[in-house]
Amino acid sequence: MSEAIAAVPSPGGAAKVSKINEVVIRIAGNSQDGIQAIGGFLARLAGRSEQEVMTFMTIPSTISGGPSIFQVRIGSGEVQTSGDDADVLLAFYQHSYEGHINSLKKKGIVLFDSDHVQPKPEWETEYHHIGIPISSLTVEAIGGTAKDKGKNIYALGVIARMFDLNVAKLEKLLGERFGGKDPSVLNNALAAFHAGHANSPSNVLETYQFTDSERKGVQQVVMNGNEAIAYGLIAAGVRFGAAYPITPWTDIMEIMRRELPKYGGTFIQCEDEIASVSMAIGASFAGRVAVTGSSGPGISLKTEALGWAVMAEMPLVVINVQRGGPSTGMPTNIEQSDLNIAINGGHGDSPRVVIAPANVEDCFYMAIEAVNIARKYSVPVMFLTDQGIATRIEAFVQPNLEKVCQDITPDFTPVPTHKPYDLSTADGLTHHVKPGTRILDGRYPIATGLEHDEYGHPTGSPKLHMQQMAKRRKKLQALGATLPLPKIYGPSEGNILLVGWGSTEGPIREAVDRFRAAGDSVSAIHLRHLNPLPNGLENIFSGFNRIFVVEMNDEGLYGVGQLGSVLRSRYAEAKIQGINKTDGLTWKVKEIVELVKSKSQK
Amino acid sequence: MSQTLTEKPIAVVSPAPQTATGDRKGLTKKEIAADHPTWCPGCGDFSILALYFKLIEKRKLWHEKITTISGIGCSSRFPYFVQAHGAHFIHGRALPFASGVSLSRPDLHVFAFSGDGDAFSIGGNHFTHTARKNIKMTLVVMDNQVYGLTKKQTSPTSPLGFKSKTDTWGAIDYPINPAKQAIAVGATFVARTTSTNPNHVLAMMEAAMDHDGFSFVHCLSECVEFYDGAFDAANPRKGGVFNEVPKSHDVTDEFAAYKLASQDFPGSFGVLYKVNKPTKNAREAEINQSHQSKFTGLKDWQILQKTFDRMK
Numbered sequence: 025m026s027e028a029i030a031a032v033p034s035p036g037g038a039a040k041v042s043k044i045n046e047v048v049i050r051i052a053g054n055s056q057d058g059i060q061a062i063g064g065f066l067a068r069l070a071g072r073s074e075q076e077v078m079t080f081m082t083i084p085s086t087i088s089g090g091p092s093i094f095q096v097r098i099g100s101g102e103v104q105t106s107g108d109d110a111d112v113l114l115a116f117y118q119h120s121y122e123g124h125i126n127s128l129k130k131k132g133i134v135l136f137d138s139d140h141v142q143p144k145p146e147w148e149t150e151y152h153h154i155g156i157p158i159s160s161l162t163v164e165a166i167g168g169t170a171k172d173k174g175k176n177i178y179a180l181g182v183i184a185r186m187f188d189l190n191v192a193k194l195e196k197l198l199g200e201r202f203g204g205k206d207p208s209v210l211n212n213a214l215a216a217f218h219a220g221h222a223n224s225p226s227n228v229l230e231t232y233q234f235t236d237s238e239r240k241g242v243q244q245v246v247m248n249g250n251e252a253i254a255y256g257l258i259a260a261g262v263r264f265g266a267a268y269p270i271t272p273w274t275d276i277m278e279i280m281r282r283e284l285p286k287y288g289g290t291f292i293q294c295e296d297e298i299a300s301v302s303m304a305i306g307a308s309f310a311g312r313v314a315v316t317g318s319s320g321p322g323i324s325l326k327t328e329a330l331g332w333a334v335m336a337e338m339p340l341v342v343i344n345v346q347r348g349g350p351s352t353g354m355p356t357n358i359e360q361s362d363l364n365i366a367i368n369g370g371h372g373d374s375p376r377v378v379i380a381p382a383n384v385e386d387c388f389y390m391a392i393e394a395v396n397i398a399r400k401y402s403v404p405v406m407f408l409t410d411q412g413i414a415t416r417i418e419a420f421v422q423p424n425l426e427k428v429c430q431d432i433t434p435d436f437t438p439v440p441t442h443k444p445y446d447l448s449t450a451d452g453l454t455h456h457v458k459p460g461t462r463i464l465d466g467r468y469p470i471a472t473g474l475e476h477d478e479y480g481h482p483t484g485s486p487k488l489h490m491q492q493m494a495k496r497r498k499k500l501q502a503l504g505a506t507l508p509l510p511k512i513y514g515p516s517e518g519n520i521l522l523v524g525w526g527s528t529e530g531p532i533r534e535a536v537d538r539f540r541a542a543g544d545s546v547s548a549i550h551l552r553h554l555n556p557l558p559n560g561l562e563n564i565f566s567g568f569n570r571i572f573v574v575e576m577n578d579e580g581l582y583g584v585g586q587l588g589s590v591l592r593s594r595y596a597e598a599k600i601q602g603i604n605k606t607d608g609l610t611w612k613v614k615e616i617v618e619l620v621k622s623k624s625q626k
Numbered sequence: 627m628s629q630t631l632t633e634k635p636i637a638v639v640s641p642a643p644q645t646a647t648g649d650r651k652g653l654t655k656k657e658i659a660a661d662h663p664t665w666c667p668g669c670g671d672f673s674i675l676a677l678y679f680k681l682i683e684k685r686k687l688w689h690e691k692i693t694t695i696s697g698i699g700c701s702s703r704f705p706y707f708v709q710a711h712g713a714h715f716i717h718g719r720a721l722p723f724a725s726g727v728s729l730s731r732p733d734l735h736v737f738a739f740s741g742d743g744d745a746f747s748i749g750g751n752h753f754t755h756t757a758r759k760n761i762k763m764t765l766v767v768m769d770n771q772v773y774g775l776t777k778k779q780t781s782p783t784s785p786l787g788f789k790s791k792t793d794t795w796g797a798i799d800y801p802i803n804p805a806k807q808a809i810a811v812g813a814t815f816v817a818r819t820t821s822t823n824p825n826h827v828l829a830m831m832e833a834a835m836d837h838d839g840f841s842f843v844h845c846l847s848e849c850v851e852f853y854d855g856a857f858d859a860a861n862p863r864k865g866g867v868f869n870e871v872p873k874s875h876d877v878t879d880e881f882a883a884y885k886l887a888s889q890d891f892p893g894s895f896g897v898l899y900k901v902n903k904p905t906k907n908a909r910e911a912e913i914n915q916s917h918q919s920k921f922t923g924l925k926d927w928q929i930l931q932k933t934f935d936r937m938k
Contacts, residue, residue, distance in 0.1 A: 072938055200936065245937045259930060264730045266722075285917035286929050290729055290910050295755035299722035302715065302752075306695075306726020309713055310734070314726065332716050422934060429927035459711035459727065459734055462690045466657055470705050471713040481661055481706055482714075 046099030048107035052120030055092035058176035063094035071246030071419030080106035104530035165219035181220020249413035254279035256391025261432035263289030266303035297325035311434035311458035317343030327370035334374035339398035357608030363586040378555035382529040385420035412527035452498035504556030514547030517567035535616040670821035670847030701741035718749030757813035770849035805887035815841035860892035871896030
């Protein structure tokens with residue numbers, strides 16, 4: 025925690041240097057001001073400086089304009105969340121100032137553009153105010169033609185001065201971002217940055233220096249969750265995808281459309297969601313596991329074809345970047361309300377795999393895992409990420425790509441005979457022979473959505489229906505037996521166990537830390553494999569008196585959320601209760617703490 | 627093999643290696659036929675299936691090089707009757723599935739078989755977009771102007787006044803004209819034929835297969851159970867007339883093709899429209915070649931490493 029900043033206001037004193045080990049900076053402005061760019065630069069810089077970093081942003085669903093924030097937390101030690109409350113608020117407008125002052129810690133610093141913000145006397149005693157005419161100084165620095173452009177970079181310069189950030193590295197980042205275009209663009213950016221950095225520190229009373237990072241000597245990459253998924257899929261060997269644009273999934277398809285041609289692959293923008301999933305399944309059938317993805321309503325539209333992939337036992341990866349639902353819902357807000365459709369969506373009994381990454385690094389590695397599960401078990405895998413991870417920037421240790429990247433070129437060696445839906449295998453696994461492969465006995469398989477015999481030909485036999493149904497179930501049970509149990513955060517026995525999934529791992533762990541610091545017996549586990557569940561969770565559950573499943577979805581008709589319901593039905597465990605919310609924002613640590621306290625008193 | 631497949635294989639994703647074909651005899655009908663068709667006796671679809679077998683025999687296609695794909699409907703049981711890799715997909719979506727195969731496997735002949743409900747009603751959107759993108763494949767629609775599998779409901783091609791179980795007083799919705807629609811949305815090969823003229827069906831399928839692009843064969847195929855006699859006017863043996871497209875017709879003339887397609891039933895049979903435009907397959911391959919040329923000699927992980935180096 026960054027006590028240092030809040031604790032040492034030194035009004036009137038000379039500028040002094042304090043050591044800190046982390047800081048939370050919230051930048052508030054309008055969406056066209058380039059505030060994401062400042063945050064992005066800070067995050068990248070942290071990554072290059074071997075620090076941990078996590079960001080959080082909100083974007084309005086309007087096309088241009090509207091208030092927007094970007095919060096970045098940089099630490100020399102472990103960073104689990106983007107922070108509940110900010111140490112520094114950078115406010116470009118009156119609405120940014122008034123709207124976000126309550127997200128600032130008491131005695132925190134509000135850095136405001138005095139051209140647009142009129143400070144309120146009653147807040148001036150509570151927070152440390154530093155006014156800089158950012159807009160007019162930017163114009164002064166780079167000339168009158170700039171209008172509002174460049175003030176984000178000017179502000180970056182001010183922040184760099186305040187936190188003694190590495191100027192050379194930031195200049196390099198600016199060069200990478202703005203270089204290559206018209207050289208005047210980079211010159212203007214650098215001019216704005218230097219002007220901000222040189223801004224007289226007469227009212228910047230204090231500067232801060234990060235303590236040495238605990239990650240010294242580690243090469244990191246910095247990216248958001250959507251980028252990590254796209255590159256994870258490429259590393260896994262995926263060379264075909266098809267999709268339709270929808271927020272917040274779209275970034276992934278844009279990246280893959282741009283990147284796959286380098287690898288001889290293709291990503292197709294389809295006419296609709298149904299065509300997308302169908303085309304991806306067609307490509308998987310043609311020999312190499314393909315990907316489709318979507319968000320919200322797009323996922324609903326894909327479910328019929330998903331059922332086919334379950335029935336025909338066709339590998340497929342479906343990326344679901346969850347957003348607020350139902351229907352069009354809240355397209356730019358976070359929610360974890362697609363677990364039910366991920367596990368059960370569609371008609372009939374159609375078992376498929378559901379996995380969920382907990383952070384950006386997971387997005388990369390679990391995308392590869394998704395591909396490999398799909399291939400090994402010939403099954404669609406739904407990859408449940410959410411709007412929070414999608415846009416959150418984190419630094420993680422650079423993967424060893426030579427080791428991680430896979431070649432999954434299909435094998436077309438002729439086979440003597442082939443039964444794709446062989447009922448004699450113990451684990452129920454299907455291995456398709458790809459089109460293009462000669463089958464020497466001349467009997468060729470059909471992939472079908474009808475219940476079928478071992479060759480894929482239709483059958484109305486009740487016995488075969490039951491056997492094939494069992495086969496599709498058994499192979500997922502076989503997968504479940506291989507899944508690792510989640511590590512317990514905290515002691516393995518105690519009063520309360522928090523259970524989470526997806527993007528909420530950070531705030532849940534910080535909540536555990538706070539409870540334990542206060543002497544409360546609270547631990548947590550985080551599930552990455554949601555269907556099938558790993559075996560043995562009951563042994564973890566038995567160590568605790570109460571289990572709270574913390575989710576960003578509705579508590580439902582019976583007072584537990586979607587994962588809560590799954591766990592209750594699986595373990596028939598009445599001590600499982602839900603902690604839920606649907607405000608479209610990531611969990612704050614204090615929200616979890618308060619809800620756990622109030623619920624455990626009941 | 628069609629011209630495109632033999633002369634300039636377009637490597638997009640994962641083509642199977644070329645196999646030596648010198649030692650293999652062409653397939654016989656017995657080797658191509660799989661399950662006995664479940665269609666009603668007298669169904670026009672039998673004829674299309676027999677001529678597909680004939681096409682495979684005549685053009686010496688191998689089992690493993692053809693992929694037969696369908697959606698749902700009487701017509702769409704087709705893949706089960708063919709001894710080749712195939713897929714019986716969901717209702718209306720044979721075309722995007724087939725597109726996934728076509729775009730990732732340039733070495734395969736992709737045939738989609740569909741019916742009027744599957745192709746023009748539930749799958750209407752895909753018909754439009756697969757045609758306009760000119761994705762290489764052959765689509766044969768066996769049009770019986772009625773829903774047969776669900777036992778006589780109005781189809782998008784049922785003529786006005788057709789009495790079905792969903793329009794007992796006679797159909798009131800204006801029917802689709804498939805050939806006109808195909809021309810309008812940008813299909814590069816549009817042909818009409820009828821199951822009662824086998825030689826013509828074979829000629830059209832062959833021409834469609836050889837077309838480098840999206841080729842659409844609209845094939846009248848009578849449902850003897852629910853729409854008996856629907857196409858008698860196109861069958862000389864039933865007192866109708868089988869008019870071929872005039873020899874003077876310029877198949878690249880879109881307007882002339884549109885006019886031919888607009889004739890009253892039974893209209894003209896043959897290739898109405900055929901133009902050569904780059905396929906999506908070829909365009910995507912060009913994009914890939916231009917991107918890959920910048921990374922010659924690099925392994926995939928090294929290409930990704932270059933990207934990661936910019937993300938530090």
